[in-house]
Amino acid sequence: MIPAIAQLKLASAMMTAMAGAAPVPVPVALGPVVAEAALEPVEVALYDENMRVHAVVAIGHDGSTDAATTAELTHLFRCRQSGREHAIARKTLAMLADVAEHYPGKEIEFVSAYRATRSEGWESPHRGARAIDFRVRGENLPKLRDWLWTKYTDVGIGWYPSEQFIHMDTRPGLHDTAWTFTNGVNHYHPYWAELARHPAPAKQERKPGV
Numbered sequence: 001m002i003p004a005i006a007q008l009k010l011a012s013a014m015m016t017a018m019a020g021a022a023p024v025p026v027p028v029a030l031g032p033v034v035a036e037a038a039l040e041p042v043e044v045a046l047y048d049e050n051m052r053v054h055a056v057v058a059i060g061h062d063g064s065t066d067a068a069t070t071a072e073l074t075h076l077f078r079c080r081q082s083g084r085e086h087a088i089a090r091k092t093l094a095m096l097a098d099v100a101e102h103y104p105g106k107e108i109e110f111v112s113a114y115r116a117t118r119s120e121g122w123e124s125p126h127r128g129a130r131a132i133d134f135r136v137r138g139e140n141l142p143k144l145r146d147w148l149w150t151k152y153t154d155v156g157i158g159w160y161p162s163e164q165f166i167h168m169d170t171r172p173g174l175h176d177t178a179w180t181f182t183n184g185v186n187h188y189h190p191y192w193a194e195l196a197r198h199p200a201p202a203k204q205e206r207k208p209g210v
Contacts, residue, residue, distance in 0.1 A: 041065075042097040045107040050080055054107075061101075063094030077113035077132070084116040086129040091170040095152065096132060102147070103136050110134040111165050125156060131169035133160075141166055146196040149178055159192070 041058035048055075055076055057069050065073065070087060078085040100108060111133040115126040125131035135141060142159070145166050149157045156177045158167035163181075171177070178193035179186040 042101045044097055044100040045105075046076065047107050047109045048076060049109050049111050059093050059097040059100075061094065061097060063090035063092070063097065065093065077110070077129075079114050079116040080112070082116045084114070086114045086116070088113060088132070089128070089130040089170055091172070092130050092132060092168070095148070095155075095168055095170065098151075099134075099136070099144070099148075102144075103139060106136050106139065108134050109137055111163070125169035125171060130171065131156070131167060133165050133167045135165045142192065146192060149176075149193055149196050157193070158186070159190070 039061060041060045041064075044057050044059050046055045046057065047053070053076070055072065057065070057072060059065055059069070073093070074085045074087045077088050096108070100106075112126065113132045114129045115124065120127045136144060141164060145157060145159050148155070148166070148168055153176055154170060154172050154174065156167065156169040156171055156179075158179050158181060160167065160181045177188065178190055179188045180190045180192070181187070
């Protein structure tokens, strides 16, 4: 929301211009305020693969949500086995909004989010409500996986090729972790992660005689 004083300055500038007078420049300090006001929440279409439930919510680029949306997401991402609920971390929601914006009009199908069972370790980002397992049906998941790994830091990105979903979590203060889950085992430091952040240099053709 634009502060009242900023609204008055903006309205004054517009009225002067409409009256035919020399245009009055908008104060420089007002620029960021107007730009911030133009940032609308991202519409995120979700599908709960377990409960077969669809939902469309609005999430800010910074992961912020209003009270009603927070309650809806908390219930939607609840632990499927225990029924317990926990608000999902704001940074994780920011990543979710980013995925939705990256694939406009696409539904994000989530497999798991908050988990609070006895078998879930206390260090698990799922227990900490910082993780979501999901897919975007019809999209190239390895490309999405690499995009997430390249764009973000302080994250965990896991690739589950057999199950066809991606795990993403935020882990502030911890080192980035990437893995591929195959044959019941997490294989850390996968080749795709190294290649995504450090692409191999393109080979240059050698000119004759050089």
